[in-house]
Amino acid sequence: MSSDKPTIFFIPGAWHLPDGFDDVRTSLAIRGFPSESVALPSIGAEPPSKGLADDTIFVQNEIERLSNQGKQIVVVAHSYGGMVGAGALKGMGYAERQKTGKQGGVLMLVYMAAFVARSGTSLLDMIGGKWLPWNQLDGNYVRAADAPQIFYHDLPVQEQEKWTSKLVHTSRAAFEDPVSHEPWHDLPCMYIFCEEDRAIPLSAQESMAGLLGDHSQFRCKSSHSPFLSMPDKVAEACEMAANIGLGKHNMHDRCIAQGGLRENLHAIMRKQKQSDDVKARSYRKHSPTANHGQAHREPQNQTRNARIMEYKRIDGEAETTTPQNTEEIIVSTQT
Template sequence: MRFSSYLPLISIAALSTMSAAQSNPTFLFTPGAWHLPGVFDSVRADLSRRGYDSAAVKLVSVDPTDPKTQGVAADAAAVRGELEKLVDQGKEVVMVCHSYGGVPTASAVEGMNLADRTARGEKGGVAMMVYLTSFAIPARTGLSDGLGGVTPDWWNITGDIVTPKDPIRIFYADVPPSIAATAVSNIKPMSLRSTSDKSTFAPWTQGFKMGYIFAEDDQAIALPVQQGMASQFPEGSFTASLKSSHSPFLSMPDQLAEVLVQAATAS
């Protein structure tokens, strides 16, 4: 007797979706400065429809309780905590870091390379690092170093806190106005310390599978700067380009989801 022939069609579809989610990698998103994990809700929903699970990190330096102490190290610990939850379940994880998020994420993945863990007989790990118009800076450097030591004129610094000026132009130039307005209302202050603390690890020098997604019309990180950082990655690393400003997860979440799936399935 074939058990499957007695299942309702809706159950068969549900089992198919469950099987796909179990076999596909899980995406873990790290937001950039001033942003909460909810900015990724639309692209995560699209990934879910495609059969991919995902999670997102809340950075400690965003809306900090103690900006004097909460910088890159605290953010890296937050990323590591979310990553370990997934890896402890045996998940293969694609890290997606946006903007400043690339700095703490690099530090957080040390020792988590899927290839290395598999060789040791361990389950789960980081299958790929995807930098989404994000800072890929060498170990022992910080965000300010990646900016050439020049403070952007759209930063507003007050004591130990930094906030962005003109976020519509800088972050959301191509985002639908109603969505952009909501995004602006959700911007939080950021610890100034996070801009100077140093990263401790550069995964592209340690055998991690790498990818970079360029935002062609980015007003926060110019395209040539993005390209320069991606040039550090090993030959054959995945790259893709979107005709977007700094926040493609808000302006074109479906296109971004498609590119992320392409990255995750790249040989």
């Protein structure tokens, strides 16, 4: 069944296979969103020689395939998947592709309890240059110990055992290869914070999210794996990300379609100002008291100022004038 809604594309973390997202994808399908998830080459590779570079190329090819079909995409990267998504999305942003006459592309990158790394940094660097106590290293194989408590502590015991049995090894190279790109300079981003995460503590998530600059947020009181313990909430976050991404790019498309981004930002602002002024004058004319009319003008001015801030966010030269929390959306969820 065809859908005009963005495709939600999941990148799993280390040790995990794509079937972990099945419940979220079912919830998204009910909401009308198509979705895809991939198995990364470094996860379960035999021999364990595939690394971050291989995962990056593989995911980039998948994103390009969907983009060439005209798909608008929201990429949701979990844990190590944040490292993969960073390089894979270089040049794949929707706005960037539109400028070169290409169709489709990525609307937003969502980090779900994921690593946000500067270019040239490896996952091993991100965890302090030393293997964690629950990382079992055997040559080029890296396995996860104590998974029920590290990944799934908010699931029933039977579910913990089920998903632990599905984990596979990750190649050592996935931890040692450096990230090749910083996508937040080119793409809108969201961070899904997992507040009870025992794999990546909340403080670490918040510190990494600080690199993203102006970004959207969604909070879950969950373990490292909210896609298993609260799939409907993750689907809600994905829908929010899609709506925010569409909103940003629809305004961009509107300006471009009218013949030039910066020039038309100001034209649209002038047109909207005239419309607001007409409405305000009409209201004052029929208002029973002057004070009431004055009270009405204030919301008009606030509305206009909000629009101006939105236009400034799109105009690259004015980007730095936007307060960091202007577009921040925080949703706390309870288990």
